[in-house]
Amino acid sequence: MATSRRELLKLSGLATATLLLSQKSIAGWAPSGRYPDPRLAAVDDTFRKYMVASAKVEQIATGFRWAEGPVWFGDMQMLLWSDIPNNAIMRWDEISGETSVFRRPANNANGHARDRQGRLISCEHDTRRVTRTEYDGTITVLADSFEGKPLNSPNDIVVKSDGSIWFTDPPFGITGFYEGHKAEPQLPQNVYRLDPASRKLEVVLGDVKGPNGLCFSPDEKILYVVESRATPNRLILAYDVVNSALQNKRVHIDCGGGTADGIACDVDGNLWCGWGTGTEELDGVRVFNVQGKHIGTVQLPERCANLCFGGEQRNRLFMASSTSIYSLFVNTQGAKLI
Numbered sequence: 001m002a003t004s005r006r007e008l009l010k011l012s013g014l015a016t017a018t019l020l021l022s023q024k025s026i027a028g029w030a031p032s033g034r035y036p037d038p039r040l041a042a043v044d045d046t047f048r049k050y051m052v053a054s055a056k057v058e059q060i061a062t063g064f065r066w067a068e069g070p071v072w073f074g075d076m077q078m079l080l081w082s083d084i085p086n087n088a089i090m091r092w093d094e095i096s097g098e099t100s101v102f103r104r105p106a107n108n109a110n111g112h113a114r115d116r117q118g119r120l121i122s123c124e125h126d127t128r129r130v131t132r133t134e135y136d137g138t139i140t141v142l143a144d145s146f147e148g149k150p151l152n153s154p155n156d157i158v159v160k161s162d163g164s165i166w167f168t169d170p171p172f173g174i175t176g177f178y179e180g181h182k183a184e185p186q187l188p189q190n191v192y193r194l195d196p197a198s199r200k201l202e203v204v205l206g207d208v209k210g211p212n213g214l215c216f217s218p219d220e221k222i223l224y225v226v227e228s229r230a231t232p233n234r235l236i237l238a239y240d241v242v243n244s245a246l247q248n249k250r251v252h253i254d255c256g257g258g259t260a261d262g263i264a265c266d267v268d269g270n271l272w273c274g275w276g277t278g279t280e281e282l283d284g285v286r287v288f289n290v291q292g293k294h295i296g297t298v299q300l301p302e303r304c305a306n307l308c309f310g311g312e313q314r315n316r317l318f319m320a321s322s323t324s325i326y327s328l329f330v331n332t333q334g335a336k337l338i
Helices: 005-025 045-050
Strands: 040-042 058-073 078-083 088-093 099-103 109-114 120-124 129-133 139-143 157-159 165-168 191-194 201-205 211-216 222-227 235-242 245-254 263-265 271-275 284-288 294-299 306-310 316-329
Touching (some): 040 045, 045 294, 058 088, 058 109, 058 120, 078 109, 120 157, 139 191, 157 211, 165 211, 201 245, 211 263, 211 271, 222 263, 263 306, 271 306, 271 316, 294 316
Parallel strands (some): 058 306
Antiparallel strands (some): 040 294, 058 078, 058 316, 078 088, 088 099, 120 129, 129 139, 157 165, 191 201, 211 222, 263 271, 271 284, 306 316
16 A cells, blocks of 8 residues: 555654664763874873773763762663752753752761662761662661760762672861861771671771771772872772771782772773862873783773763763763773672
């Protein structure tokens, strides 16, 4: 049967709508004027295999006061992160490209992770605690004190494959009212391990000056911790993980004039580090191999505070950078819990 002109127009309209929906699914993307993106720099030739020739640095969201703590939810195709001074947890939808408020107020939340059941685990500055968001949206307090004294201001957090929760507790969120409220610290600047079953909280590190970002190596045999108040330079420390204890402290990376913040490992054991001091040549992400050698740089127009891997294949790097969120497809994947 011949198709009428009206039916053809209807089909044409359907095709146009489908095209528009398809375009919306990659909202925020625009073709680069130049490939490869000149903001990717291979400091060492070994980094080139991680560079995708037609991938570019994309600004997917902007307009925040201080973006921090990104965490990927693959089952919901969304990225969450903190806008600490605005007291909000923000959400970016991968399908629509739209940004919205996930939770506000958010107790000046900072770092986030997911537990083995997929629930959101958060560090909160204002309430000086670590919380878990249950499936129904209710909040469970996991830790807010140690030996009867309030925590300082939990900063960054990771969950090990055994379900244990490891987090840093510097006083950054209680030095003023911008990221929480002003208070005097009553505890040292510790790194803690929390057993989710017993709720037992133990100090695994107590000798780090300004403990900040942290992550495990892919096999979880090494814990990396940023010492953000070390002098004269910031350091990234490495420790051997023996059961629930840390041994053999060593300097993995001397940051020199840079300021490492949040960190994440890929499947090859490379460290991807939020970096910067507010200067163009240092702002962005620096990548170090397992020997601690600087092999690559992702230059950004803003200092990068924290980052995580996400996307369908865990090959998309999301970078929380001052007022914006950037992303970059790379030829590797974020380390997966074993």
